[in-house]
Amino acid sequence: MAGVNKFVNSCVACGNALKWIPVVFIVTVIVWSYYAYVVQLCFNFSVSVVQQVFYLVIYHVLLVMLGWSYWQTIFTPVGTVPKQFRLSAADLERFEQAEGLEAHQQILEQIARNLPALTRTPIGPRYCEKCVHIKPDRCHHCSVCGVCVTKMDHHCPWVNNCVGFKNYKFFILFLGYAFIYCIFVAFTSLPYFIQFWKVPNEVSGTGRFHVLFLFFVSIMFSISLVSLWGYHIYLVLHNRSTLEAFRAPIFRSGPDKDGFNLGKYNNFVEVFGDRKSHWFLPIFTSLGDGIIYKSCHLATPIVASTPTTIYSSMETSSPLATAHTLSSHNPDPQHTTEIAVNMGDGVTFPQRHMDEDEDSLLGVRSQRWMEEGGAENTRLENNPYHVVNLDPLVQTA
Numbered sequence: 007m008a009g010v011n012k013f014v015n016s017c018v019a020c021g022n023a024l025k026w027i028p029v030v031f032i033v034t035v036i037v038w039s040y041y042a043y044v045v046q047l048c049f050n051f052s053v054s055v056v057q058q059v060f061y062l063v064i065y066h067v068l069l070v071m072l073g074w075s076y077w078q079t080i081f082t083p084v085g086t087v088p089k090q091f092r093l094s095a096a097d098l099e100r101f102e103q104a105e106g107l108e109a110h111q112q113i114l115e116q117i118a119r120n121l122p123a124l125t126r127t128p129i130g131p132r133y134c135e136k137c138v139h140i141k142p143d144r145c146h147h148c149s150v151c152g153v154c155v156t157k158m159d160h161h162c163p164w165v166n167n168c169v170g171f172k173n174y175k176f177f178i179l180f181l182g183y184a185f186i187y188c189i190f191v192a193f194t195s196l197p198y199f200i201q202f203w204k205v206p207n208e209v210s211g212t213g214r215f216h217v218l219f220l221f222f223v224s225i226m227f228s229i230s231l232v233s234l235w236g237y238h239i240y241l242v243l244h245n246r247s248t249l250e251a252f253r254a255p256i257f258r259s260g261p262d263k264d265g266f267n268l269g270k271y272n273n274f275v276e277v278f279g280d281r282k283s284h285w286f287l288p289i290f291t292s293l294g295d296g297i298i299y300k301s302c303h304l305a306t307p308i309v310a311s312t313p314t315t316i317y318s319s320m321e322t323s324s325p326l327a328t329a330h331t332l333s334s335h336n337p338d339p340q341h342t343t344e345i346a347v348n349m350g351d352g353v354t355f356p357q358r359h360m361d362e363d364e365d366s367l368l369g370v371r372s373q374r375w376m377e378e379g380g381a382e383n384t385r386l387e388n389n390p391y392h393v394v395n396l397d398p399l400v401q402t403a
Contacts, residue, residue, distance in 0.1 A: 025150075028163045029080065035223070040069065042216040043191055050213050051198055061194055068187045075180035075288040079165045082173040084148075085156030085296040091121060092139040114140065122298045124265075125255040142297045144171075144266070146249055156296035159247040171296035175277055176288050178242065181235040188228035195221045245273040257303040265303050 043065060052058045093101060101113050111130035118131040118140050125143045126132055132141035137154045146158040148168045157171035169177045199221040202214050241251060245266045254261035267273065279291025
């Protein structure tokens, strides 16, 4: 038995090592491009000192930003689901003992009542059998990482990591800086490429082939990067992940790809943060906690007779935002702002109390109706509404 376990562990370790091959390939290409550009092109073929300084300064700035973004994308831990979403031992036992799909969904509905989750499956709450918890909005299970990832976009083999809430900004910056890096290398090496191509025997040695190959590689990578980078910019501006673009999230009102769309600027700020000085730096500035998201989908208002917990979307202090309590028995007539109320199923909706004018108007109407016994065509003072007595119609019928 020990030998079998040792063999399995060896296979797992070998598999984990093989996952780093794409990353090693990218790092190797970057290291070779450094040698080809700095040593061969700038030092061996550039004739002007000013040109050398200009090329080297811009090149190293782009290289630092590219390497920094790539490092952050690879080694930033993926966002995990808080323990509040995990089924307790008693709930798990009750869930496993239940028979039938309907019984399972009823149990999940009861568990998910107080969790801030808007999205669901066509039959009930989103549940991960492997991680044994209710899935928060935009969370998906990654079979490669073996965990549920908050706001999962996709698993990228080129970074050997999941791209999700924690590192999505870094991934977009990596694509952007990689594209700018390749374009800069291609344009600055283009004159030398043309020169070597027209007069092949003018320069001897391996340096010529390094510069020619550098141009081809930079053009090839820039073409592939511009399409991928442009697609993810499109997703950011529409507040979608790659998974949501192919399979729309399901709300109580049905599937909607734009369910989390807050407008292009707000969508951008949600990923890059509200500090403009940090937008293009590989520093985590995304808004929220990866669990609660603002959405245009709200539940149908229900009158609550018991104190109800409400959650504030995009709260950064804790996975489950600070709870407040409302009681429908003692409404405050002075309170005229809208409040997002959670009725226990994780879906919020705005609730607005009447102001003083509306409350007094209805009070006057009710009082006069009671005093006059429903007098026909009675007009309330300073009120455009009419009170109609339906007694004659009822007697005629």
